[in-house]
Amino acid sequence: MAEAEDNTRERLLDHGERLFAEKGFSAVSVREITAAANCNLAAINYHFGSKQSLYLAVFRERWAQRARRVRQHFSETLAGKPRRDLEDVIAAMASAFLEGPMSEAERRCHIQLMQREMSDPGDALSMVVEDVMRPYILEIADLIRPHLKGPVDERRLRLSVLSILGVILYFFLARPAVSRIVEQEYDSRFKPELVSHITAFSLHGIHSLNQE
Amino acid sequence: MAEAEDNTRERLLDHGERLFAEKGFSAVSVREITAAANCNLAAINYHFGSKQSLYLAVFRERWAQRARRVRQHFSETLAGKPRRDLEDVIAAMASAFLEGPMSEAERRCHIQLMQREMSDPGDALSMVVEDVMRPYILEIADLIRPHLKGPVDERRLRLSVLSILGVILYFFLARPAVSRIVEQEYDSRFKPELVSHITAFSLHGIHSLNQE
């Protein structure tokens, strides 16, 4: 039992995240989490103070960390493309989400937590928007800007970054719906095709900035 | 009191929808709904049989109906454009969501219900996907197909329709995040600009189907 040392806390974070994602904060009980984590009913209140504090800790110590891994996958993919042209940037964005470091279970967990938090925003959402989303969008805008011709309309640039992200996130979030519509599972053959499609679509899309 | 006739059921649907959207199914109590609807605690069980059945009725009699209004806005916009070229179709799609029949309160309610149901899919989601989403996607594909040159790859066409929808829905769903990033409220000046941006971006994007 080398694992039974001080990792009750970690197990609570793991199973808490999974259950919060699956059922939502209100629908999951402390009894359920502690039973899944194979520890005592009182452990949540001991380690975190309350059920609510465990929920916040899940976002700080699990969700945000996973987002960092996606961003790192993006950076590493791009590091392998020294030219960093538009196509490379967009493909790296799509790949980070669709072929990135998240397992299917993690993906579901990640987006379900986010969607639930978007539905009734709390402290967790504020942290996520400011620490994760905004810096990423601004970084992408900086990478795209040099490739545009003529003077850059900053607002339209940001709208275009958001549009690219919209396409990617839709295929990332709405996977079940997409699978039904195109009658295609997200397997290792389809995912590169999807990255390729998104890249082509968005690359053409962003060139609308150059034509006015 | 011309309204106090048999509309307890309607009031339950209205307040039930609002509260389910705001807080989620589990987090809202029968007591809370009946108090908001200004009726008796037992009314939900009398009119619907259970809290769960009220939830399903909300999707059937409120959510799906609102989706029908969006689609009708799309059809009417397009009816005013006899040529129905690609730009008209995409602009009508974007307009239906961004300038369509939903008030801000309805929009929040609508997407929150959907996001919650996407998080743990149940009977309500199945109904929505089959009765609302899939028919709409296929209709759009049919409208776009004639404008493409050469033989049409059906899968790539559907992926492109989904991409357009992804852009639109992202700006529809993530309104608070978008407002922060572009530092711009969704007012009557910004919304047409957004429709115009989405149309230009997606129009270029879909032309990637013609170049291979």
Next chain:
DNA sequence: GTCTATAGCAGGATAGAC
């Protein structure tokens, strides 16, 4: 740190009068 036991409260559903 972990456990058992329980206090204290809120939930959904129902029975039965009106």
Next chain:
DNA sequence: GTCTATCCTGCTATAGAC
């Protein structure tokens, strides 16, 4: 159809032994 009163179940949080 609507009401009140109530049953029973489940919850969070805590006290206190170990």
